[in-house]
Amino acid sequence: MKEKMERTNKISVSVVLLTIILVIQVLLVLYPLAFTISASFSDSNSLASTSIVPFKHKFSIYQYQRLFKESNYFHWYLNTLIIATSNMFITVFVCSLCGYIFSRFTFPFRKPIMASMIILQMFPSFIGMIATYVILWKLNALNTLWGLVLVYSTGSIPFNSWLMKGYFDTIPHDIAEAAYIDGATPLGAFIKVVVPAAKPQIIFLALTSFTGPWMDFIFPRLVLRTDSKKTLAVGLYEMINGRAADHFTMFAAGALLVAIPFTFLFVLGQKSLLQSLASTGGKE
Incomplete structure (x- = not known):
C-alpha cells in the first residue's frame, strides 16, 4: 500500500x-x-x-486606418497575392505533369535529367542571384511582378517535380491502365483518374507554392524599385526601417493582416494536408 x-x-x-x-x-x-x-x-x-x-x-x-491611408499597403497586398497565386498555379501545373512523366514514362536521358534536377537543388539560391538579376535585366523584367513569378516558378520545378514523382510512384498503375482500356488518352487518364488520386499531395504542393513567395524578402528587395510594385515583405520592412518610431503599431496591424490568406488556405486544405503528410497514397 x-x-x-x-x-x-x-x-x-x-x-x-x-x-x-x-x-x-x-x-x-x-x-x-x-x-x-x-x-x-x-x-x-x-x-x-x-x-x-x-x-x-x-x-x-486607428492603426488599420493609418495603414491604408498613409501607405500603399493595399497595392503591396495585391502585388503579393498576384505573385503567390500565379506561382501556385504554375508550379502545380508544371510540376504535376513533370512528376507524372518521370514516374510513368521512359525516354532518352530520363535518369540524367532527374539527376541534374537533384544536383541543382544542392546549390543555394544565393549563388545564382546575380545571374538571375542579369537575365531579368536582359528580359526587361526588373521591377515587374511577372519577373518574380518567372523566378519563383522556375526555381521550384526541380524539387517539386521530384516530390510529385515520389507520390505518383505510390499510386497503382492499374487505375491508369483501366482508363486506357476505356479509351482514355494518357493525358485524359492523368486528369480524370491520377489527379484525383493525388489530390492530397497536389493540395500540399499548392499550399507550399503559395506560402513560399508570400513573405520572401531578399529577391523582391533586389528586383523591385517603385513603391507601387513592392511586396508585403519589402513594404513592411521599409515602413519601420530608418523612420520615426511612430510606425511600429501600424506595422503590427499590417503584419496581422498578412496571416489571413495562410489561415484561410490551411483551414480549407487541412484534411488533404494531413493525408499528404501521413502518406496515405496507395501502394502497388
Missing part, C-alpha cells in the same frame, strides 16, 4: 511538472502573437507607449 502511494505521488509530481512546462511553452508561443494583436488595435502611434500586458488599452482600429 505504501509503495502504491509513493508511486502515485511520483506520478502526480511528474504530471504537475509537465503541465507547468507545457503552460510556459504555450505562453512563450502565444504572448508575442497576443502582443502583436493588441498593438495593432492600439490608438497609440508609439510602441513604447503600449502596455506589456496585452489588451489593456482601449480598443481602436
Whole structure:
C-alpha cells in the first residue's frame, strides 16, 4: 500500500511538472502573437507607449486606418497575392505533369535529367542571384511582378517535380491502365483518374507554392524599385526601417493582416494536408 502511494505521488509530481512546462511553452508561443494583436488595435502611434500586458488599452482600429491611408499597403497586398497565386498555379501545373512523366514514362536521358534536377537543388539560391538579376535585366523584367513569378516558378520545378514523382510512384498503375482500356488518352487518364488520386499531395504542393513567395524578402528587395510594385515583405520592412518610431503599431496591424490568406488556405486544405503528410497514397 505504501509503495502504491509513493508511486502515485511520483506520478502526480511528474504530471504537475509537465503541465507547468507545457503552460510556459504555450505562453512563450502565444504572448508575442497576443502582443502583436493588441498593438495593432492600439490608438497609440508609439510602441513604447503600449502596455506589456496585452489588451489593456482601449480598443481602436486607428492603426488599420493609418495603414491604408498613409501607405500603399493595399497595392503591396495585391502585388503579393498576384505573385503567390500565379506561382501556385504554375508550379502545380508544371510540376504535376513533370512528376507524372518521370514516374510513368521512359525516354532518352530520363535518369540524367532527374539527376541534374537533384544536383541543382544542392546549390543555394544565393549563388545564382546575380545571374538571375542579369537575365531579368536582359528580359526587361526588373521591377515587374511577372519577373518574380518567372523566378519563383522556375526555381521550384526541380524539387517539386521530384516530390510529385515520389507520390505518383505510390499510386497503382492499374487505375491508369483501366482508363486506357476505356479509351482514355494518357493525358485524359492523368486528369480524370491520377489527379484525383493525388489530390492530397497536389493540395500540399499548392499550399507550399503559395506560402513560399508570400513573405520572401531578399529577391523582391533586389528586383523591385517603385513603391507601387513592392511586396508585403519589402513594404513592411521599409515602413519601420530608418523612420520615426511612430510606425511600429501600424506595422503590427499590417503584419496581422498578412496571416489571413495562410489561415484561410490551411483551414480549407487541412484534411488533404494531413493525408499528404501521413502518406496515405496507395501502394502497388
